[in-house]
Amino acid sequence: MASKVSAASPAAGYQVTTKFSDSSCYPQYTASLKCLEQHNTDKSKCQEQFDLYKECKKKEREARLERNKTRSLFS
Secondary structure, eight states, X not given: OOOOOOOOOGGGTOOOOOSGGGSTTHHHHHHHHHHHHHTTTOGGGGHHHXXXXXXXXXXXXXXXXXXXXXXXXXX
């Protein structure tokens, strides 16, 4: 289930993630799926893993937005 996350050129100074598994949140993602498998898709038993993944994605997004603040499309 690998998908392209970014198509930016590394030469342009952008961070490139070519696969979802390269994401810093991949361990939290897989832990969530593993929990669902272990508990027969009972989401209520996996809330902790969901919260950890959600927090990771939030931090990843905030870091990306912060990096993009310093960039200009016209420079």
